[in-house]
Amino acid sequence: MKTKKVSLPWGLVRTPDNVFWTQEKLAREGIPHDAELIQEVELREMAEDEERIMGSEDADMDRVITNCIVAVGPIVDRQSIDNVVAPALLKGDSDWLLMELRRLSLGNTYDFSVFCPVCNTQNDLTYDLSRVEVKKPADPLRDRVFTYDAPNGTLVFGQLVRKHQEGLAWIKQEGKDVLGRILALHLLVSGGQPVEGETIQARIIKGVGLLREAGVVALSKREWLRKELFKGVCGPDLGTISTCRNLDCRAHFKHRIPVDPGFLLPSAKAEEGTWEDVL
């Protein structure tokens, strides 16, 4: 079975007493002076079990990623990986692992369709995933938590999102605007000290409301906030530019490489290719 060592853009924070610091703990207590970053993860390729998960109705990509983690730094114990390490991964790390797992298990060729925003023609593309690069934070230890004194005197806390599904659930329910989406996907902003047991959704809603109230978004601090937000947007860079195949159009358009459950399944085209190889 193939394995690969992967370097995480963020990594996990651990202190010498072997305690992993969650984002919540870091936001509450600050970055410990003796913190150590663990950024190396060993992955194995997907096997039958994972294929079954991806083929089921609630294709759980997080479950598949966790299954395929063999080691995190010096940690190889299955229970610690499942219960402590994997749930603490930041979204950017988890996204990057997903990309590396796809490349390791199914190779670099990825077929998908996008619609041209100019003429609406369906463009069937074959993309080489080896071209996808990872965006890394400038300071993987300190960029993950920040505080900001809002103009109205409120202290705003920011931290990176760990469980992005909760952010996604919020987007489906409430999020129409770009700022809210970025916040929900990558950063958790909350007013006041984070409260133990408070759900991520509750904190995102509170945080977005607070930023709006404080005028942070609309006024002079917009640039500051934008910079802080984009520090948090790390992981695979999925943006690309394509040229429309419709000869009357030929528009160049920017789009993202789609990552849905099909990303971890062999594509229909790849199967056709195999068939031709057999012939």
Ligand SMILES: [Zn+2]
């Ligand atoms: Zn077009």
